[in-house]
Amino acid sequence: MSVHPLPEFDVVVREVTAVASDIVVLTLVRPGGEELPEWMPGAHLDLVLEPGLERQYSLCSDPGDRSMWQVAVLREPGGRGGSEFVHSRVAVGSELIARGPLNHFAFDAAESYLFVAGGIGITPLLPMIAAADAAGAQWSLAYAGRSAGSMAFAAELKAAHGDRVTVYSSEAGERLALDGLFGSVAEGTLVYCCGPARLLDAALALADELPSGVGALRLERFEAKAAGEPVFADSFEVELELSGMTLTVPPERSILEVVEEAGVLVLSSCREGTCGTCETPVVSGDVDHRDSVLTPEEQADNEVMMICVSRAACPRLVLEL
Ligand code: FES
Known part of the structure; x- marks a missing residue:
């Protein structure tokens, strides 16, 4: 059994501020006022709004202020329910769980x-x-x-x-x-x-x-890009090097689903290739990268993959799981 380490924190909503029509900023703090983890521009959090309802939000506050985090949430009436929940059910004093921060949008130095x-x-x-x-x-x-x-x-x-x-x-x-x-x-x-x-x-x-x-x-x-037809249309095998298992992934199922069913824990959140939470190291094999997180260069490097949407481009993949 293996788990990706991703820090998890209880947070309390200290303020809810309307900053535009249909957009609120949530100010989140630790219940005891402890310092929050370091983060860099471009990072996002997974917020567990209630059991089974997790969403990713970019941090938009000052990374130098470790006393609080801020995220902005747009109300999307036709969305999947997370934004509606935030706008109708989250208030000052609400207790949430935050995971992360994760950063797949790194801010690099330039002139x-x-x-x-x-x-x-x-x-x-x-x-x-x-x-x-x-x-x-x-x-x-x-x-x-x-x-x-x-x-x-x-x-x-x-x-x-x-x-x-x-x-x-x-x-x-x-x-x-x-x-x-x-x-x-x-x-x-x-x-x-x-x-x-x-x-x-x-x-x-x-x-x-x-x-x-x-x-x-x-x-x-924020939305998954269209991925097109898989490179390898058949079932393929996934060898989990750390768990000592080899699993078969049929065309209609994701690697993540098959791995979870086998009892191997992998953190996941969006399950559509946009958040980066399920990133898994690749030991060997060619990957059909279908995510919206990795850059074309990172995909070409083939060192990691998002197993919620990406698949094998060959009959057998070996993963560090
Ligand atoms: S769970 Fe979000 S990228 Fe896989």
Whole structure:
């Protein structure tokens, strides 16, 4: 039996603050006021809202303040229930469980940055913007949303940073043109982009226009990207090196499901390839990476895989489980 170590904490909601129409910020603290773990810009938490209801939220507060964490939650009436739960049931004093932080959207040092946010995708970018600004880097933010009232932190960012921040409200007929933006960035600029799938797909499609190419583009997806047909359509074997088992994964089931059924514990959360919680080291074999977390380079390295969605691209995989 093996378990991925992921720290887990009881947290209490200290404040619930409305920051835009349908967006609240939860301020979370430890019940006894203890210091929270260190984290870096781009990190996210798994919040267990109630048993069986876990969701991932980007940390949007100041990493230097270890007394509290803040996450922003958009109400999505047609969503899977997590945001509705937060907006209707979570209040000051609510006790939740937090796991993490995890970071699959690492903020790397550069001389200049372009930040591109769509809607609630602004949240992981907030600490990055603060860090870039504190480091004296060149940076600009293009922030698109439905309307001025729906865009959390837009007014504060504009007030604090002026022309570095451009806000595009579709209700006001303003359109974020990524092609022009990407065509004008300087050599060596890192582009951090977070938002809805259509924005991220458009960014990926235009990444070749960046002076440093696709390697300069860093994406974080809140929604799983379309994965297409599996590379290997048949059943395949998974050898769990640490547990000493070999399991068969049929086409209609995930590796995670089969591994769990065999009694091997692996932490998981989103189960759709977006959070990174089920990341598992690969010992040998080719992987059909179907997640929305790893960069193309990380996928090509083949050192880890997200076993909730990724599969084998060969008859037998060996995993460090
Ligand atoms: S459980 Fe979220 S990536 Fe697998």
